[in-house]
Amino acid sequence: xxxxxxxxxxxxxxxxxxxxxxxxxxxxxxxxxxxxxxxxxxxxxxxxxxxxxxxxxxxxxxxxxxxxxxxxxxxxxxxxxxxxxxxxxxxxxxxxxxxxxxxxxxxxxxxxxxxxxxxxxxxxxxxxxxxxxxxxxxxxxxxxxxxxxxxxxxxxxxxxxxxxxxxxxxxxxxxxxxxxxxxxxxxxxxxxxxxxxxxxxxxxxxxxxxxxxxxxxxxxxxxxxxxxxxxxxxxxxxxxxxxxxxxxxxxxxxxxxxxxxxxxxxxxxxxxxxxxxxxxxxxxxxxxxxxxxxxxxxxxxxxxxxxxxxxxxxxxxxxxxxxxxxxxxxxxxxxxxxxxxxxxxxxxxxxxxxxxxxxxxxxxxxxxxxxxxxxxxxxxxxxxxxxxxxxxxxxxxxxxxxxxxxxxxxxxxxxxxx
RNA sequence: GUGGGCGUGGCUCAGUUGGUUAGAGCACCUGGUUGUGACCCAGGAGGUCGGGGGUUCAAGUCCCCUCGCUCACCCCA
Numbered sequence: 001x002x003x004x005x006x007x008x009x010x011x012x013x014x015x016x017x018x019x020x021x022x023x024x025x026x027x028x029x030x031x032x033x034x035x036x037x038x039x040x041x042x043x044x045x046x047x048x049x050x051x052x053x054x055x056x057x058x059x060x061x062x063x064x065x066x067x068x069x070x071x072x073x074x075x076x077x078x079x080x081x082x083x084x085x086x087x088x089x090x091x092x093x094x095x096x097x098x099x100x101x102x103x104x105x106x107x108x109x110x111x112x113x114x115x116x117x118x119x120x121x122x123x124x125x126x127x128x129x130x131x132x133x134x135x136x137x138x139x140x141x142x143x144x145x146x147x148x149x150x151x152x153x154x155x156x157x158x159x160x161x162x163x164x165x166x167x168x169x170x171x172x173x174x175x176x177x178x179x180x181x182x183x184x185x186x187x188x189x190x191x192x193x194x195x196x197x198x199x200x201x202x203x204x205x206x207x208x209x210x211x212x213x214x215x216x217x218x219x220x221x222x223x224x225x226x227x228x229x230x231x232x233x234x235x236x237x238x239x240x241x242x243x244x245x246x247x248x249x250x251x252x253x254x255x256x257x258x259x260x261x262x263x264x265x266x267x268x269x270x271x272x273x274x275x276x277x278x279x280x281x282x283x284x285x286x287x288x289x290x291x292x293x294x295x296x297x298x299x300x301x302x303x304x305x306x307x308x309x310x311x312x313x314x315x316x317x318x319x320x321x322x323x324x325x326x327x328x329x330x331x332x333x334x335x336x337x338x339x340x341x342x343x344x345x346x347x348x349x350x351x352x353x354x355x356x357x358x359x360x361x362x363x364x365x366x367x368x369x370x371x372x373x374x375x376x377x378x379x380x381x382x383x384x385x386x387x388x389x390x391x392x393x394x395x396x397x398x399x400x401x402x403x404x405x406x407x408x409x410x411x412x413x414x415x416x417x418x
Numbered sequence: 419g420u421g422g423g424c425g426u427g428g429c430u431c432a433g434u435u436g437g438u439u440a441g442a443g444c445a446c447c448u449g450g451u452u453g454u455g456a457c458c459c460a461g462g463a464g465g466u467c468g469g470g471g472g473u474u475c476a477a478g479u480c481c482c483c484u485c486g487c488u489c490a491c492c493c494c495a
Contacts, residue, residue: 112491115488
């Protein structure tokens, strides 16, 4: 019986991992430009942390978490809660009132896997803690847009506001009334949602439900003065920076902690997993988790599997082919022995060197060199050992240089010349 | 948790109305004269046809069960 990876858990093998490295490299570079700093947290946390932040009644907490019940610990299903815990625990808000942080790593949710959705998945998570200025919201979305643009991905930004504890309850009551009046016309899921989370009815995909909610009251028409003002500033900021966006008054969030600004970066190229990144503001959350009072925050997470899938759909290859500077082909035991030593010395000079130790024929080694994408091949056989000079073949031009001294120094000089 | 589709060598797949030793392409290995990479040619290795049971003289091909993968619902990044 062969042992295989668990359902929903995937290996990222050579040939595939390069794209992940590329994604991460570009992202880190962009984060750096906006002056975000990295933070890394453990994968396991107290279960309580997620119950309190994400919300007891959410699907994530109710049925999707990997929890060690006896130890009361859970593998993180998302990054924000852990990041805030660390932020509070280390008193980062004391050192610097506004913190801009990012983290990259695996998250775990026990769901049925499908395209762009795994049980262990990876997110890049960005958070700005300690500011409620609308420019922060704008900058965050602008950064996301810039990153996707530089990756060559076509995604659109959808924006909404969820209001705050001042204005949401009133709106919620109004919506509930609207939904109740049409209760019989809704799908069975929405009937359930109307009691568990009425806002969710707004983004039901069933056509008949969509029809019913067309004239539903919009939160955007019922924001309190402050939220309205804040939302206007966010929008004018996006316009100032030339970031295209679309208002979506039906967009809701699955995690309880969101308020005010919420947004999603959407693609049409991933089947049902449209959101490649999503997030929003969570102004009361830091306090809820034991941090300083009146401490606002906003952040978003990007699904790396989804981004990699999109990158794979691009025709142009963004990843460099497999290549080495030099392949050493040793013929016979002595040739291989000398090559073995030279390879080590040349590697110490910061060149990449490949050779095999299987005692293959020269022809076979040349084939290996070709497949490896070697720029040069150094041939060392009996004749070369005798003269002390090797043959250096340029794999591009097919030229052989006959008189290369078998020393790391003269070989590296030749490599530098080309 | 609920549905649909699919499970043949590393990968992509053929396998006819069930019938002799299960095939192809790609990839891999070794050769094509004595020490050289494309292509080509020859040869080779590699599969208990997901697993179990049943029908039959005979099953990769039919039936049942089971496991796995996948897409979708739900939910979400």
